Amino acid sequence: MNAVADAITVRGLRKAYGKAFAVDGVDLDVRVGEVFALLGPNGAGKTTTVEILEGFRRRTSGEVAVLGLDPQRADKAWRARVGVVLQSTGEFDDLTAREVVHHFANYYPGAADPDEIITRVGLAEKQHDRTRTLSGGQKRRLDVALGIVGRPELLFLDEPTTGFDPEARREFWAVIRDLRGAGTTILLTTHYLDEAEALADRVGVLAGGRLIAVDTPAQLGGRGQGGATVAWTSADGPKSERTDAPTALVAQLSERFGGEVPGLTVTRPSLEDVYLRMIGSPEEVTAA
Numbered sequence: 449m450n451a452v453a454d455a456i457t458v459r460g461l462r463k464a465y466g467k468a469f470a471v472d473g474v475d476l477d478v479r480v481g482e483v484f485a486l487l488g489p490n491g492a493g494k495t496t497t498v499e500i501l502e503g504f505r506r507r508t509s510g511e512v513a514v515l516g517l518d519p520q521r522a523d524k525a526w527r528a529r530v531g532v533v534l535q536s537t538g539e540f541d542d543l544t545a546r547e548v549v550h551h552f553a554n555y556y557p558g559a560a561d562p563d564e565i566i567t568r569v570g571l572a573e574k575q576h577d578r579t580r581t582l583s584g585g586q587k588r589r590l591d592v593a594l595g596i597v598g599r600p601e602l603l604f605l606d607e608p609t610t611g612f613d614p615e616a617r618r619e620f621w622a623v624i625r626d627l628r629g630a631g632t633t634i635l636l637t638t639h640y641l642d643e644a645e646a647l648a649d650r651v652g653v654l655a656g657g658r659l660i661a662v663d664t665p666a667q668l669g670g671r672g673q674g675g676a677t678v679a680w681t682s683a684d685g686p687k688s689e690r691t692d693a694p695t696a697l698v699a700q701l702s703e704r705f706g707g708e709v710p711g712l713t714v715t716r717p718s719l720e721d722v723y724l725r726m727i728g729s730p731e732e733v734t735a736a
């Protein structure tokens with residue numbers, strides 16, 4: 449169907465630990481050039497899935513193709529095309545951040561300029577510090593630098609911004625948008641719904657090892673259609689109404705108020721609302 453082959457194709461993927469299936473029949477396609485965010489509660493199987501795609505874990509069954517190859521049989525040339533940012537950072541102790549990035553750049557035939565990468569991830573001021581002295585968020589930036597210095601076609605990011613302060617997250621988002629703009633395919637896992645919304649072309653929700661939904665952030669769980677809440681201020685106080693036809697209600701209100709509707713807002717469920725509903729959060733069930 450696609451003019452360009454998918455970057456990742458997964459069919460019937462399963463992974464058992466003992467008798468339990470951490471991944472239990474996942475089908476997934478990630479298109480070339482898209483940012484795909486894998487969401488899901490703790491233990492849903494995100495890291496297991498991603499590590500299988502990266503070639504770091506063996507699957508129990510199913511078919512997997514990543515950049516056209518089975519990651520279990522991947523060679524050095526394939527590895528050079530894939531960037532990986534793992535959940536836990538490697539320790540380089542007495543090397544400086546700059547030395548580590550330069551060292552990693554040597555592994556890749558078409559590496560980016562390491563100094564430019566250091567600047568892009570916001571580590572320029574800390575580049576001469578030993579990595580063991582970096583803060584958690586700074587170490588994470590270094591992880592990201594190591595993942596992208598080889599100019600990968602496909603980048604895996606497992607919870608990339610955990611431990612980042614808000615400013616660092618925004619800077620990281622800009623780095624990801626640049627990479628996307630340059631044509632990099634990105635698969636990321638995140639617990640931050642705003643991050644998925646800001647970055648992802650599509651999101652997939654994993655729960656209990658199964659992919660229960662795949663859609664754009666705007667459309668996930670029917671978010672884009674109907675189900676809006678219109679709120680306004682009337683003479684006797686704030687009012688709100690849930691409706692599947694918000695435009696018609698706003699038109700009625702406008703007529704009633706003879707123009708501007710005081711305090712008018714129209715809101716749809718946030719990505720977090722629909723996500724929590726999907727994974728059956730107890731809070732959401734009681735709120736509904």
Ligand SMILES: Nc1ncnc2c1ncn2[C@@H]1O[C@H](COP(=O)(O)OP(=O)(O)OP(=O)(O)O)[C@@H](O)[C@H]1O
Nearest residue numbers: 465466469470488489490491492493494495496497
């Ligand atoms: N090496 C392992 N041996 C046994 N069980 C494991 C192993 N790794 C993961 N699991 C189990 O598999 C399930 C999925 O774990 P996984 O790390 O893939 O989840 P996750 O979605 O990435 O979670 P989180 O959001 O907490 O990172 C969990 O129940 C976990 O306990």
